Amino acid sequence: MASKAAAQAAKQLRVGIIGAGGNTKLHHIPKLQAIPGVDVVKIANRSEESAAKVCKELGVKEASGDWQDVIQDSSLDAVVIGVWPYLHRTLVLEALQAGKHVLTEARLAMNASEAREMYQASLRHAHLVTQVVPSPLTYDYDATIQDIIKQGTLGELLYIEVRAISNSFAEADGAPLTWRTDQRYSGLNIGVLGIFYEPLQRWVGDATAVQARAKTVVRLREDQQTGDLRTVHIPDHIDILAEMAIGAQAHIVVSSVIGAVPGFSKGYVLYGREGTLFVDLAAKKLQLGLKSEGGQLKDVTVAEGKIETWKVEEEFVAAIRGEGSIRRTTFEQGVRYMEFTEAVTRSIQSGCTVKLPLLT
Incomplete structure (x- = not known):
């Protein structure tokens, strides 16, 4: 050594x-x-x-x-x-x-x-x-989740729920403009959407189509450099329906304006014919409910050797x-999540379903 x-x-x-x-x-x-x-x-x-x-x-x-x-x-x-x-x-x-x-x-x-x-x-x-x-959101669970899916424990995946909710009420108009809320610096990236979509890519692959609706609640923010109020062009709440290549439908919610959220606010639920996998990032727990065992969610023990670090x-x-x-992560993978992010924006703007991968 x-x-x-x-x-x-x-x-x-x-x-x-x-x-x-x-x-x-x-x-x-x-x-x-x-x-x-x-x-x-x-x-x-x-x-x-x-x-x-x-x-x-x-x-x-x-x-x-x-x-x-x-x-x-x-x-x-x-x-x-x-x-x-x-x-x-x-x-x-x-x-x-x-x-x-x-x-x-x-x-x-x-x-x-x-x-x-x-x-x-x-x-x-x-x-x-x-x-x-x-x-890095799901480093603790990635390997275990990939094993569960590969082993067919969940059966055919039917539906996926993703929540990326800040669990805080909306700021008042005039709140500080940050790089995440300023399109000049963040482009078509919307909040933490890409950060939450990337782990999903690791587990089940890419989306093939998206349809999205969005709302901008905080419409004006203060530019901290000039003191001017700027119109915000990046939504602070989005709902996305996605068709995944694996065959499942996904519902993704990204929001920085809703508080006192019942249930879980940050995480994933993967529903299959034979089981449900629940990843609660806020509570730091991984649970599995199997059809053969009555569907009751039980904690999954993640083996120490399966926990990844930075x-x-x-x-x-x-x-x-x-x-x-x-x-993790190659430029090729980065292109795929950027295409997903842009497809979401195109759908918001057009009101239509956008197919992936993007042709142009």
Whole structure:
């Protein structure tokens, strides 16, 4: 083990960071620094002052207020992109062109077209590793749920219910505008829709059609930079009916404006001919009710070896070193969830069912 660590250290991997937000400071920087032979050497943030502050906190050498300083630094092998979606396409394309491996925050892009362009660029630079930060919501349960489905325990899947409800009442008009509520920065991403759809993709695959209805309750928000009120174009409540490739119908609710929710507010229910699987993320429990046992929900014990932990940075580095491959999340997977998100928006705008995958 010691000799392996020494060999890794000899092959130093130099990483630059663009955007030092919460996830970057909590996960990416310290967890990259913990890997033998990896050196986080430069951070570019909105200002050199804010970058310098993070550098001091986390022991990084160089600070910059210009992302080009990271992209154009020929001494760097890889780039971590921690900014909002509005810059993902530009930074990914520039980084790949500069010969750098790329780990980018989710959501992958502003829309499906950008996502496809980024994926195609990754194929043209196939010698470089590209990865999207995955949804970690269901790490504790993913392997167990996949086993239950593969073993046929639920039988034919008939219906899936997904709830992503903040369980808080609507803010008043004039509440602060955030990047998630500002289409200039988030594009066609709607709240936490992508974060909740991605685990569903892991378990049962993609949707083949969606029909959506939406409501914008908080119509005006205050731009914190200018003090101006801005019209909000991203809905804060959506209902989606989706046809899944596996044959089940899914009902997905994403809402940040309803409170005192009875039952569960965050999680999934998978209904099959032979059983029902309940994933309550708020209560942190996994339950299974079998037809053969009267349908009573019982707790599922998740084996310790089935519980996955956050290993995004380890997977990224291992892939660069040729010691593994990207499993979560590839750019190709990112394109698929961006197409789903865009299909939801198209359905909201048209009032029609939208088929997947999108043709254009």
